[in-house]
Amino acid sequence: MRAVYGKRRSLRGTLAVGTICAATFFGYTAATSAAESEFGATGEAIIHADDHPGDWLTYGRTYSEQRYSPLDQINRSNVGNLKLAWYYDLDTNRGQEGTPLIVDGVMYATTNWSKMKALDAATGKLLWAYDPRVPGNIADKGCCDTVNRGAAYWNGKVYFGTFDGRLIALDAKTGKLVWSVNTIPADAALGHQRSYTVDGAPRIAKGRVIIGNGGSEFGARGFVSAFDAETGKLDWRFYTVPNAQNKPDNAPSDAVLMSKAYPTWSPTGAWTTQGGGGTVWDSIVYDPVTDLVYLGVGNGSPWNYKFRSDGKGDNLFLGSIVALKPETGEYVWHFQETPMDQWDYTSVQQIMTLDLPINGQTRHVIVHAPKNGFFYIIDAKTGEFLSGKNYVYVNWASGLDPKTGRPIYNPDALYTLNGKEWYGIPGDLGGHNFAAMAFSPRTGLVYIPAQQVPFLYTSQVGGFKPHPDSWNLGLDMNKVGVTDSPEAKQAFIKDLKGWIVAWDPVKQQEAFRVDHKGPWNGGIVATGGDLLFQGLANGEFHAYDATNGADLFHFAAQSGIIAPPVTYMANGKQYVAVEVGWGGIYPFFLGGLARTSGWTVNHSRVIAFSLDGAAKLPPQNDKGFLPVKPPAQFDGKRTDNGYFEFQTFCAACHGDNAEAGGVLPDLRWSGAIRHQDAFYNVVGRGALTAYGMDRFDASMKPEQIEDIRQFLIKRSNDTYQREVDARKNVDGIPAQ
Numbered sequence: 001m002r003a004v005y006g007k008r009r010s011l012r013g014t015l016a017v018g019t020i021c022a023a024t025f026f027g028y029t030a031a032t033s034a035a036e037s038e039f040g041a042t043g044e045a046i047i048h049a050d051d052h053p054g055d056w057l058t059y060g061r062t063y064s065e066q067r068y069s070p071l072d073q074i075n076r077s078n079v080g081n082l083k084l085a086w087y088y089d090l091d092t093n094r095g096q097e098g099t100p101l102i103v104d105g106v107m108y109a110t111t112n113w114s115k116m117k118a119l120d121a122a123t124g125k126l127l128w129a130y131d132p133r134v135p136g137n138i139a140d141k142g143c144c145d146t147v148n149r150g151a152a153y154w155n156g157k158v159y160f161g162t163f164d165g166r167l168i169a170l171d172a173k174t175g176k177l178v179w180s181v182n183t184i185p186a187d188a189a190l191g192h193q194r195s196y197t198v199d200g201a202p203r204i205a206k207g208r209v210i211i212g213n214g215g216s217e218f219g220a221r222g223f224v225s226a227f228d229a230e231t232g233k234l235d236w237r238f239y240t241v242p243n244a245q246n247k248p249d250n251a252p253s254d255a256v257l258m259s260k261a262y263p264t265w266s267p268t269g270a271w272t273t274q275g276g277g278g279t280v281w282d283s284i285v286y287d288p289v290t291d292l293v294y295l296g297v298g299n300g301s302p303w304n305y306k307f308r309s310d311g312k313g314d315n316l317f318l319g320s321i322v323a324l325k326p327e328t329g330e331y332v333w334h335f336q337e338t339p340m341d342q343w344d345y346t347s348v349q350q351i352m353t354l355d356l357p358i359n360g361q362t363r364h365v366i367v368h369a370p371k372n373g374f375f376y377i378i379d380a381k382t383g384e385f386l387s388g389k390n391y392v393y394v395n396w397a398s399g400l401d402p403k404t405g406r407p408i409y410n411p412d413a414l415y416t417l418n419g420k421e422w423y424g425i426p427g428d429l430g431g432h433n434f435a436a437m438a439f440s441p442r443t444g445l446v447y448i449p450a451q452q453v454p455f456l457y458t459s460q461v462g463g464f465k466p467h468p469d470s471w472n473l474g475l476d477m478n479k480v481g482v483t484d485s486p487e488a489k490q491a492f493i494k495d496l497k498g499w500i501v502a503w504d505p506v507k508q509q510e511a512f513r514v515d516h517k518g519p520w521n522g523g524i525v526a527t528g529g530d531l532l533f534q535g536l537a538n539g540e541f542h543a544y545d546a547t548n549g550a551d552l553f554h555f556a557a558q559s560g561i562i563a564p565p566v567t568y569m570a571n572g573k574q575y576v577a578v579e580v581g582w583g584g585i586y587p588f589f590l591g592g593l594a595r596t597s598g599w600t601v602n603h604s605r606v607i608a609f610s611l612d613g614a615a616k617l618p619p620q621n622d623k624g625f626l627p628v629k630p631p632a633q634f635d636g637k638r639t640d641n642g643y644f645e646f647q648t649f650c651a652a653c654h655g656d657n658a659e660a661g662g663v664l665p666d667l668r669w670s671g672a673i674r675h676q677d678a679f680y681n682v683v684g685r686g687a688l689t690a691y692g693m694d695r696f697d698a699s700m701k702p703e704q705i706e707d708i709r710q711f712l713i714k715r716s717n718d719t720y721q722r723e724v725d726a727r728k729n730v731d732g733i734p735a736q
């Protein structure tokens with residue numbers, strides 16, 4: 001069975017019987033003697049990534065983004081002896097989602113706030129750093145923490161996006177700026193909002209750096225841009241949803257948007273002012289086999305389909321994979337996974353290509369596990385739907401039409417049309433989010449960091465009322481939170497789950513699973529040593545047996561891990577490295593509920609393991625924010641509105657119902673809530689903008705801000721004793 005996968009069988013065969021010598025030769029010697037021809041301008045180096053498996057040259061290691069490394073010096077028999085080789089503390093204690101690149105012994109790691117660190121991959125010593133100085137007050141212009149998922153490497157330069165929308169090229173040796181461009185055209189801003197943020201890793205195809213952006217929770221019209229890798233000149237830009245007036249944008253997307261996509265939108269829906277969404281915030285993949293670029297397209301803006309498109313049409317290309325020609329951005333095919341999106345079911349999740357036996361024939365396919373919970377197999381050349389099966393429990397659709405792949409909707413799930421509430425599984429965070437999955441050609445299995453996080457969808461009462469400075473979903477923000485009753489919380493917590501699904505793509509069924517404590521765990525790498533490496537939300541880093549999921553190694557990393565590990569060779573030794581740092585949307589929005597994945601505090605760093613490592617992490621406080629006795633008095637008449645304002649403007653970062661998730665300040669214990677002026681200085685006048693806290697005096701009146709303060713004092717009184725008691729629990733997790 002193994003022989004049918006992948007292209008470069010001879011090398012894989014060599015490494016499969018692997019000795020340290022073989023891995024050393026292919027990893028290190030090949031890399032150091034490679035010089036210009038291998039890492040040069042042609043892309044051959046990435047196309048033939050398996051000729052130098054000691055490096056990690058592109059986001060998913062190879063263009064197929066399988067996150068499989070043939071290295072086998074570390075394997076099932078010795079992984080139990082894995083040790084910390086080095087660690088490098090980061091200067092941002094927020095979510096770390098980056099995949100570091102390794103080129104010729106140098107690690108290029110992007111971190112939160114779009115910073116770049118070049119480290120010696122053998123020692124963790126800093127070689128150079130680059131800080132693009134993203135302004136602190138724009139943190140709330142993105143939905144989900146000021147994360148960054150990684151860089152691209154090409155012809156002696158490293159490229160990465162910044163949260164304020166730039167694409168930056170640096171000299172890989174010196175860290176000096178080569179060029180920097182604003183990827184967001186001035187006329188993309190919508191009304192008062194400028195909501196485009198860049199946190200995904202750029203990809204490079206045929207000398208072009210391709211990058212998208214986020215923003216569909218605010219009012220955005222998705223697009224990707226391709227820039228010349230040498231000069232930074234804009235080559236082409238492809239929009240993923242139509243122009244509101246159905247006019248040409250002078251872009252390669254014009255023809256398909258005007259002929260195919262526009263008729264799938266109502267001409268009078270709120271999308272015409274809100275942009276429609278469809279942001280390409282994570283997956284962009286170039287496939288040298290088909291010579292196509294695949295875009296993973298995001299959710300609708302606003303989420304509410306009734307408001308967005310009058311409840312009409314499929315809304316192309318939301319929730320789709322779109323294939324383009326790399327040179328021109330010309331449209332080739334699309335496949336829509338979630339027509340009529342109203343659940344934030346993005347299709348941006350990692351796009352992986354494979355050669356798979358299907359009905360006795362080897363087919364070159366895309367495998368995809370988007371948020372909506374179905375595992376899709378799609379012909380990579382034509383976009384033809386081959387099969388689809390749910391990889392997690394789903395309640396919004398009973399299955400997919402076997403011919404077309406269209407979901408068979410549960411009518412109750414269409415909450416914007418039926419006017420009812422909908423407790424959706426998956427919820428808005430998906431059955432699988434940005435945490436990368438991996439494929440092992442040795443087991444034939446895809447390993448998906450799966451999760452279950454339900455979400456209560458309820459339409460905004462009285463029609464769509466956009467706010468100038470917060471999320472604009474068209475939902476009732478009072479309802480999206482979980483009420484504080486112990487029963488409601490317990491029921492919700494029971495539904496929170498996280499695990500690895502080992503998925504057999506040939507049989508379209510689960511082979512086995514590895515259960516975790518809760519959702520929001522890191523991405524996965526699979527190796528030639530028949531190992532899976534994964535960091536977890538509870539702060540542990542694990543190695544599992546790829547054939548059966550047995551837990552073979554774990555290490556306490558002192559903070560939740562959400563990033564995917566990489567593995568590489570340096571000085572003849574195999575290393576496994578990962579960025580550590582709890583964050584992203586889950587602990588921001590779910591707040592205290594997210595702590596049930598395992599109590600975590602953010603201590604951000606890069607950690608690297610080898611078989612003979614001798615490093616030790618310093619001792620740490622892992623108890624998180626300590627409760628401070630709150631003021632006794634509050635104005636009970638203001639707290640209901642305070643709750644509404646909090647859920648609308650603050651909860652997305654400081655946590656549902658004012659309980660923080662271990663990353664940003666827990667406002668119940670903030671000194672600022674003790675005085676009206678102090679609180680207004682921070683929230684209204686922007687005293688903490690340098691730290692990522694925007695000012696809200698343009699979008700909220702002083703009375704609204706004071707209502708929030710009164711609500712916070714009430715919440716701190718209501719929950720103080722519970723939090724004090726929680727610090728006495730054995731595992732430190734507050735009772736919920």
Ligand SMILES: O=C(O)c1cc(C(=O)O)c2c(n1)C(=O)C(=O)c1cc(C(=O)O)[nH]c1-2
Binds near residue numbers: 145147214281429
């Ligand atoms: O619709 C969008 O534009 C958009 C952007 C992003 C982003 O840029 O990070 C996320 C999402 N959506 C999203 O739905 C989501 O679940 C999500 C999680 C994360 C994260 O990094 O933790 N980002 C995003």
Ligand SMILES: [Ca+2]
Binds near residue numbers: 298299346
């Ligand atoms: Ca989204």
